[in-house]
Amino acid sequence: MYKLSLDGSWILEGLPYGEGVPRKAYRPDYLPSEPLEALVPGEVHLDLLRAGKIPEPLFGENAKLCQWVEEREWWYRRKFSVPEEWLALHAELVFEGVDTDCDIYLNGEHLAHHENMFVPLVINVSGKLQSENILVVRVDSSVPRIKEQFFIPYPAGSPEQDYRRVWVRKAQFTFAWDWAPRLVNVGIWRGVSLCFFKGFALREVFVKGNIAHDRKSATLTLSGLVENFSREFSCEPKLRLRVLLFEEEGKKLVASRDESFRAYPGLTNFTVTLEVSPPRLWWPNGFGEPHLYKVLLLLLDEDDRELDRFEKVWGLREVTLRQEPLPDDEGESFIFTINGEPIFCKGADWVPADSLIPRVTKEKYQKLIEEAQKAHFNMFRVWGGGIYEDPFFYEHCARCGIMVWQDFMFACAYYPKSPEFLQEVEREIREVVKRLRNETAIVLWCGNNELQWLHERNKEITGKQDLEFSDYEIYHILMPRLLEELDPTRPFWPSSPYGGSDPNSEQEGDRHFWDVSILIEDIKERVNYENYARDRGKFVSEFGVLAPPVLESLQEFIPDNELFLDSPSWQFHNNVFERENIRGMLREFVKDPELLSFPEYLRFSQILQGEALKLALEHWRRRKFRTAGALFWMYSDCWGAIGWTIIDYYLRRKPSYYFVRRAFQPVDLSLRRGEHAIELFVVNDTPEELALAVEYGLSYFDGREIISGHFSCHVPSNASQKVGVVPYGALKNGSPEVFFWAKLLEGDRVLDR
Secondary structure, eight states, X not given: OEEEEOOEEEEEEEEETTOTTTTTTTSTTOOOSSOEEEEESOOHHHHHHHTTSSOOTTSTTGGGGGGGGGGEEEEEEEEEEOOGGGTTSEEEEEESOOBSEEEEEEXXXXXXXXXXXXXXXXXXXXXXXXXXXEEEEEEEOSHHHHTTOOOOXXXXXXXXXXXXXXXXXXXXXXXXXXXXXXXXXXXXXXXXXXXXXXXXXXXXXXXXXXXOTTSSOEEXXXXXXXXXXXXXXXXXXXXXXXXXXXXXXXXXXXXXXXXXXXOOSEEEEEEEEEEESSOOOBOOTTSSOBOOEEEEEEEEOTTOOEEEEEEEEEOOOOXXXXXXXXXXXXXXXXXXXXXXXXXXXXXXXXXXXXXXXXXXXXXXXXXXHHHHHHTTOOEXXXXXXXXXXXXXXXXXXXXXXXXXXXXXXOBSSOOOOOHHHHHHHHHHHXXXXXXXTTOTTEEEEEOOBSHHHHHHHHHHXXXXXXXXXXXXXXXXXXXXXXXXXXXXXXOEESSBSBOSSSTTOSSSSBEEOOIIIIIOSSHHHHTOGGGXXXXXXXXXXXXXXXXXXOHHHHHHHSOGGGOSTTOHHHHHTSOTTOTTHHHHHHHHHTOOGGGSOHHHHHHHHHHHHHHHHHHHHHHHHHTTTTSOEEEESOSBOSSSOSBSOSBOTTSOBOHHHHHHHHHTSSEEEEEEEOXXXXXXXXXXXXXXXXXXXXXXXXXXXXXXXXXXXEEEEEEOTTEEEXXXXXXXXXXXXXXXXXXXXXXXXXXXXXXXO
16 A cells, blocks of 8 residues: 655635635636645644734634634645556545535545544545646535524533534534633644555454453454455455564564455455463553553565555553442442453543644643653543544553543534434444544543433423433434444443433442532532532542633733733633632632732632642542542643643643642542541552551641651552541630641651651
8 A cells, every 4th residue: 555645735715605616616727816825734723823814813812803714615725746657556535634514626526525523534536546636625614504503402501602513523612612712623634645555455453452361361353354446256366464463662573473365356354363472461550561562464465565554552451341339328339440450540531732623733742641641640531522632642641551531522512313413423433433442542432521411400400301312312322332333342331421310420420520610509619629528429520620820821822911810811711610719719718819919819729729629539539449530620721721720721730730640649648637536548559558657746837736646557459548547626716727747658758748
């Protein structure tokens, strides 16, 4: 197989919607009146920005000035040459991603129409290519098409969203969210290439592993299809499949196998197995080495000449979701196991790292993922209103030992149930699963974000108990059926949150805890983050606290003359759910925010965000494995924002990053305050039992000691344990000048304090 990349420089022209075809903009001899240089992969806003036609959309209130881009249609064109000897081969034109409604023209001929950002477009162009060619792509944002579409009201949603978005298969957050501006992307957002095949192609290769119970051996199975492009039924050549398994760096061959078969015209199924002994397993961050192999599958002819190849960096691991009764009326567990070991999942929810999605580089992915690894994360939840991320994201997560809970891209709305829409959804799910099922990091497929829960809330809000859940079939019939067929190696979960008659139950499934920050009406209770300590969720996959980023980042997106609280740009970048939360928290835990300087306002609110996240995370970790995961909302931003994150858009850590890093450390000492005693807990995520010592004391801030002591304890591997209770009596006047402290030691080394 030969590949000709069509990435790089293209010509771009914007026209009023609907005018390009009457102007014959698809013809090879058409001359754009105002051509711009465009980069592919890319996005129109980015091309306009480079050309000086628009200001930086994410600065100040500039996003409002850029919304005209979504109303036009955009015409890309590129000339390219094809070597003469390739013209007789089977040829496919591959668009990895076009956002969103597009038409493709080759040398003036219309080849295809496409309306799904998430699904690649593959076009057979055999016999249509010449030595010199002109490729033209008409693309629009899809906004003009959906202007008159109806949508089902969603009273539990947030008011800034445009719910017509449900009619379009594209990143939903670009239509605005509580944490993102309206900036509807448009363009050729992923790569374009021509693939030429020497008569045969590998299709839909699926790599599966099966680990022996004693972990001393494993079986690798590769299955898929070989396509023979010949139309001659007498053409049944004998071919070979060669499987090679290397250590990831590709230098050491671990195992190999050859198999011969006949490839009939059309599609032929194949299955090849490979024995690996002893196997090296992939483990999540903190539980062992996230070992990766390189899998290479070669399709060869009888003379050992390569016809096609498949290669993938891949880890050998098995994942299950354990749901079993818990003691003490706790309900049912929700525990991920990797290679048979239960894992407490530590991490956050992931949203796209830029409002202009193609601007995210591999370097930005790498920095964000490695910062999470340093903070002891072992899981991201890829949220259902964004995108199916770049392959590099999943591969680097695997290298860093970070599991991925993968939502399908449906979020916070009722989606259509028309046959046409369901047909497109089925096509999308099929393509997405086949493309991502070889990603080691992905440990769960999830149907959507919050749809079942918010449907139940809507029934309460509207009083309509017979309110129809219009898209029920997608998550409860279509997805389970497709995943059973295409990827039975991972669990499927219908939604997040989901479980029981109450989809957001504390008793089973996963849970979004939004009492703090959003749901409680009384502001004193809404900002009281000690409310986290009353939750008994089995797997908490969303919760969060708002805070501004550091001053250096504020200066990057707010004009100097607006760098003060509640300025127009501050409010534009503020979160819809802020609702005086930050002021309320400062008033409750620090002092009247009106008495704070601007730097003090920033610093104290940032520290309170960190304290709140730390308290919540340590509470749920203490409950290990009654609670088996804590993922906060959210990890990083798509623009400069007063928001939920611990790392901002500019890759600067908020102070809360350090609180989270401490709360997630493998061996964690935490304190729980009772009315007359302090309870001390140690969480041990390591595979070894630990013999430890604890020193503690109750002191005044002037240095006077009230009580002190020390004791020894043993903490089992991969467990949480209460190690001590220190009574302190009822202190007179409940003096706020008293603090309790403790240190956790292993020999002379302080593990935590």
